[in-house]
Amino acid sequence: xxxxxxxxxxxxxxxxxxxxxxxxxxxxxxxxxxxxxxxxxxxxxxxxxxxxxxxxxxxxxxxxxxxxxxxxxxxxxxxxxxxxxxxxxxxxxxxxxxxxxxxxxxxxxxxxxxxxxxxxxxxxxxxxxxxxxxxxxxxxxxxxxxxxxxxxxxxxxxxxxxxxxxxxxxxxxxxxxxxxxxxxxxxxxxxxxxxxxxxxxxxxxxxxxxxxxxxxxxxxxxxxxxxxxxxxxxxxxxxxxxxxxxxxxxxxxxxxxxxxxxxxxxxxxxxxxxxxxxxxxxxxxxxxxxxxxxxxxxxxxxxxxxxxxxxxxxxxxxxxxxxxxxxx
Amino acid sequence: xxxxxxxxxxxxxxxxxxxxxxxxxxxxxxxxxxxxxxxxxxxxxxxxxxxxxxxxxxxxxxxxxxxxxxxxxxxxxxxxxxxxxxxxxxxxxxxxxxxxxxxxxxxxxxxxxxxxxxxxxxxxxxxxxxxxxxxxxxxxxxxxxxxxxxxxxxxxxxxxxxxxxxxxxxxxxxxxxxxxxxxxxxxxxxxxxxxxxxxxxxxxxxxxxxxxxxxxxxxxxxxxxxxxxxxxxxxxxxxxxxxxxxxxxxxxxxxxxxxxxxxxxxxxxxxxxxxxxxxxxxxxxxxxxxxxxxxxxxxxxxxxxxxxxxxxxxxxxxxxxxxxxxxxxxxxxxxxxxxxxxxxxxxxxxxxxxxxxxxxxxxxxxxxxxxxxxxxxxxxxxxxxxxxxxxxxxxxxxxxxxxxxxxxxxxxxxxxxxxxxxxxxxxxxxxxxxxxxxxxxxxxxxxxxxxxxxxxxxxxxxxxxxxxxxxxxxxxxxxxxxxxxxxxxxxxxxxxxxxxxxxxxxxxxxxxxxxxxxxxxxxxxxxxxxxxxxxxxxxxxxxxxxxxxxxxxxxxxxxxxxxxxxxxxxxxxxxxxxxxxxxxxxxxxxxxxxxxxxxxxxxxxxxxxxxxxxxxxxxxxxxxxxxx
Numbered sequence: 001x002x003x004x005x006x007x008x009x010x011x012x013x014x015x016x017x018x019x020x021x022x023x024x025x026x027x028x029x030x031x032x033x034x035x036x037x038x039x040x041x042x043x044x045x046x047x048x049x050x051x052x053x054x055x056x057x058x059x060x061x062x063x064x065x066x067x068x069x070x071x072x073x074x075x076x077x078x079x080x081x082x083x084x085x086x087x088x089x090x091x092x093x094x095x096x097x098x099x100x101x102x103x104x105x106x107x108x109x110x111x112x113x114x115x116x117x118x119x120x121x122x123x124x125x126x127x128x129x130x131x132x133x134x135x136x137x138x139x140x141x142x143x144x145x146x147x148x149x150x151x152x153x154x155x156x157x158x159x160x161x162x163x164x165x166x167x168x169x170x171x172x173x174x175x176x177x178x179x180x181x182x183x184x185x186x187x188x189x190x191x192x193x194x195x196x197x198x199x200x201x202x203x204x205x206x207x208x209x210x211x212x213x214x215x216x217x218x219x220x221x222x223x224x225x226x227x228x229x230x231x232x233x234x235x236x237x238x239x240x241x242x243x244x245x246x247x248x249x250x251x252x253x254x255x256x257x258x259x260x261x262x263x264x265x266x267x268x269x270x271x272x273x274x275x276x277x278x279x280x281x282x283x284x285x286x287x288x289x290x291x292x293x294x295x296x297x298x299x300x301x302x303x304x305x306x307x308x309x310x311x312x313x314x315x316x317x318x319x320x321x322x323x324x325x326x327x328x
Numbered sequence: 329x330x331x332x333x334x335x336x337x338x339x340x341x342x343x344x345x346x347x348x349x350x351x352x353x354x355x356x357x358x359x360x361x362x363x364x365x366x367x368x369x370x371x372x373x374x375x376x377x378x379x380x381x382x383x384x385x386x387x388x389x390x391x392x393x394x395x396x397x398x399x400x401x402x403x404x405x406x407x408x409x410x411x412x413x414x415x416x417x418x419x420x421x422x423x424x425x426x427x428x429x430x431x432x433x434x435x436x437x438x439x440x441x442x443x444x445x446x447x448x449x450x451x452x453x454x455x456x457x458x459x460x461x462x463x464x465x466x467x468x469x470x471x472x473x474x475x476x477x478x479x480x481x482x483x484x485x486x487x488x489x490x491x492x493x494x495x496x497x498x499x500x501x502x503x504x505x506x507x508x509x510x511x512x513x514x515x516x517x518x519x520x521x522x523x524x525x526x527x528x529x530x531x532x533x534x535x536x537x538x539x540x541x542x543x544x545x546x547x548x549x550x551x552x553x554x555x556x557x558x559x560x561x562x563x564x565x566x567x568x569x570x571x572x573x574x575x576x577x578x579x580x581x582x583x584x585x586x587x588x589x590x591x592x593x594x595x596x597x598x599x600x601x602x603x604x605x606x607x608x609x610x611x612x613x614x615x616x617x618x619x620x621x622x623x624x625x626x627x628x629x630x631x632x633x634x635x636x637x638x639x640x641x642x643x644x645x646x647x648x649x650x651x652x653x654x655x656x657x658x659x660x661x662x663x664x665x666x667x668x669x670x671x672x673x674x675x676x677x678x679x680x681x682x683x684x685x686x687x688x689x690x691x692x693x694x695x696x697x698x699x700x701x702x703x704x705x706x707x708x709x710x711x712x713x714x715x716x717x718x719x720x721x722x723x724x725x726x727x728x729x730x731x732x733x734x735x736x737x738x739x740x741x742x743x744x745x746x747x748x749x750x751x752x753x754x755x756x757x758x759x760x761x762x763x764x765x766x767x768x769x770x771x772x773x774x775x776x777x778x779x780x781x782x783x784x785x786x787x788x789x790x791x792x793x794x795x796x797x798x799x800x801x802x803x804x805x806x807x808x809x810x811x812x813x814x815x816x817x818x819x820x821x822x823x824x825x826x827x828x829x830x831x832x833x834x835x836x837x838x839x840x841x842x843x844x845x846x847x848x849x850x851x852x853x854x855x856x857x858x859x860x861x862x863x864x865x866x867x868x869x870x871x872x873x874x875x876x877x878x879x880x881x882x883x884x885x886x887x888x889x890x891x892x893x894x895x896x897x898x899x900x901x902x903x904x905x906x907x908x909x910x911x912x913x914x915x916x917x918x919x920x921x922x923x924x925x926x927x928x929x930x931x932x933x934x935x936x937x938x939x940x941x942x943x944x945x946x947x948x949x950x951x952x953x954x955x956x
Binding site: 270 | 624625627628630632633
């Protein structure tokens with residue numbers, strides 16, 4: 001007899017706008033407080049204190065245009081945020097400051113979240129959608145020098161890049177980029193040569209979100225239809241469809257795999273969060289709390305497995321935080 | 329013949345005379361059935377026999393030429409045989425030419441397709457005769473394209489001419505098409521226009537098929553004309569005429585030629601293999617420890633498809649339909665509306681006219697399946713729940729400015745369906761009339777043919793005329809009060825009132841004769857459904873006067889409608905009332921019916937008029953037999 005799904009551990013209210021992006025930063029030692037960053041449609045980035053469940057700071061750096069990506073760079077004092085004002089801002093939050101150190105003008109009016117990868121101490125690679133329609137540009141941060149521009153070949157008709165993921169097999173190896181496009185295909189790019197290694201048509205509709213497990217060389221992507229597509233990368237760096245999973249209601253806005261690669265969470269347009277086992281895509285739970293589209297899901301990076309959390313941000317202005325499957 | 333074969337010298341002209349005389353007297357079947365096969369065999373390879381045959385036929389005097397020629401054309405097994413037998417008769421003999429090119433094709437229309445094939449094939453087989461073929465084609469196209477011919481000639485003749493055109497087209501070669509491309513195009517344009525204007529569906533379809541074929545011939549590389557029509561046996565047969573089987577086939581049974589369609593459909597074979605061939609997931613070896621087993625799933629039974637909820641209150645529906653931006657909700661409302669209206673009659677009555685107004689103007693916002701039907705059913709539901717005000721509204725709107733023809737016809741359809749629903753008892757059983765069968769009356773299709781109603785009236789007539797034979801063998805059906813009784817007048821009289829007042833956008837007596845035809849058919853149905861109601865005599869009288877005013881209308885669809893009206897009147901109004909109150913109109917109508925039976929070009933009109941006359945006779949007999 002299966003248990004009914006759990007309730008959220010707590011719910012964060014106070015953004016007064018749809019929540020588009022979430023990022024945990026809980027790895028710090030005492031006296032560092034576990035923090036959740038959230039970006040909203042009204043341009044604010046809220047810094048939530050997960051002990052008091054209140055907003056510590058609100059950052060306003062995107063001219064009241066929607067913030068759709070937040071990431072930390074190394075520590076909780078270095079924040080990167082991306083907004084619809086066509087800017088990517090680098091924040092310095094140490095010692096209570098709330099200033100924008102630097103910004104990159106992307107000239108891109110799309111919704112593609114940028115992707116960060118740490119390649120060396122103090123050096124980051126960032127992939128973002130560029131000005132031209134189908135291009136992805138990779139910059140090195142904090143120097144902001146361009147590493148390469150990835151252009152699909154003429155006539156490929158991929159459309160806009162919808163979601164990006166930079167990854168490398170192990171520290172020091174070649175960084176690679178997985179990009180999901182508007183025509184439903186996922187492309188694996190080699191950054192040093194600037195060429196596409198493999199392309200796979202996963203969906204008939206645009207790829208809304210993807211995530212990749214570099215250990216198992218398996219990835220998952222979701223789009224606006226009912227099917228989740230799981231694909232794998234073989235030794236020749238070729239993408240192949242591994243299996244598909246059909247959902248009850250169409251539309252996925254975000255997918256994320258937990259850092260321990262055991263489970264993954266999807267944020268759906270039907271207001272529900274679904275949890276699956278990563279190994280065999282076994283459906284584990286359907287969390288039905290929100291009353292509007294869930295825009296983003298994120299797993300925390302707690303060092304102690306028991307404290308791990310899952311957060312989901314929705315159009316109904318709430319952030320629900322769940323503690324689920326923390327025993328494994 | 330055997331004597332000629334024997335080499336005996338005899339006068340061929342004598343035989344020609346005999347042939348001609350026999351044919352004229354109508355004996356061509358017997359004579360030619362013996363003569364022709366032998367001639368066919370003999371002329372297959374023997375040139376001399378061919379010449380003899382030609383001389384034979386040429387020698388027939390002009391006054392008997394037609395009979396002989398017709399006999400040959402009808403009995404020859406193929407165009408090539410005809411060519412061998414007749415030679416260039418049509419070129420040499422004026423009368424023969426007249427018969428072949430004008431009389432058979434344009435003035436008569438009773439011949440079969442095989443005859444047409446023979447004739448036109450014969451014309452195409454020799455270069456001297458091909459000029460005649462082109463000429464024939466042009467004349468056929470002229471007739472096909474003339475609007476008065478389309479309006480006044482019977483459907484069978486139009487079918488015949490269309491077949492002839494298609495066969496001609498099939499024989500034409502490229503250079504010939506090149507030379508007359510311009511004329512083909514002009515006649516195509518004119519012809520299509522008159523055909524599509526017609527109110528009769530068969531004529532529209534004929535026009536479409538011929539136009540498609542012509543355009544396919546003249547524009548072989550560019551985009552061709554393509555119409556949407558019902559592809560039934562007749563259409564397929566017509567299209568098969570475009571392809572000619574080579575004459576070496578044993579029997580050119582071209583009517584069976586349905587499988588050959590030019591151009592052959594491309595094979596849909598080579599499906600593009602999907603760029604990602606799914607790899608079969610490797611079977612996990614059981615030995616491998618599956619840590620997923622540690623994760624126990626939660627109860628997911630609540631996880632169902634998300635459906636937008638439809639509103640539950642009528643007033644809410646009104647709001648959603650007029651002003652809502654939420655398309656999901658709008659869709660759900662449209663689907664749920666009919667059910668809600670029927671479940672909440674009191675609430676509907678409060679807002680009935682508003683709801684009717686919204687539904688009449690409702691346009692398809694999103695792509696719902698069966699939108700037209702959903703809307704119509706909702707309208708019928710509203711009308712049956714609150715008949716009098718809504719009928720008043722609808723009938724006034726029918727005659728108002730700025731409605732499209734589609735909307736006006738919708739109004740008529742809805743009135744008929746609602747009347748039908750109101751007049752049938754709720755138990756959905758058989759009819760209230762003892763002994764008569766109730767033919768199933770279905771939802772009128774959107775294209776609104778009057779075939780259903782004619783069939784019903786016909787069956788009813790049949791049942792009435794044979795009444796003495798069938799006894800009361802069926803169980804009496806459950807009777808319920810006829811709800812149409814109190815509202816029949818409200819449906820009927822406003823529709824009939826304003827038909828002769830033209831508005832700027834709507835002129836029933838002028839261009840919009842298609843709507844007039846539908847209106848007339850609607851009135852016939854309403855009349856039929858009003859049987860046993862109180863107002864039926866008044867309705868009958870008004871309707872007869874209406875019919876009288878329109879009886880010479882040029883559109884045959886309208887005339888058919890008028891005749892159905894008369895049938896309905898005769899069937900619905902009780903006989904005594906007819907003879908007492910409506911006598912003069914009845915007598916005048918009878919004179920008109922007799923005229924129609926004799927002179928009307930349309931076969932359906934004639935048949936309906938005949939039935940009406942029979943009904944009248946039956947009425948008279950019945951009253952005469954009635955001792956009271």
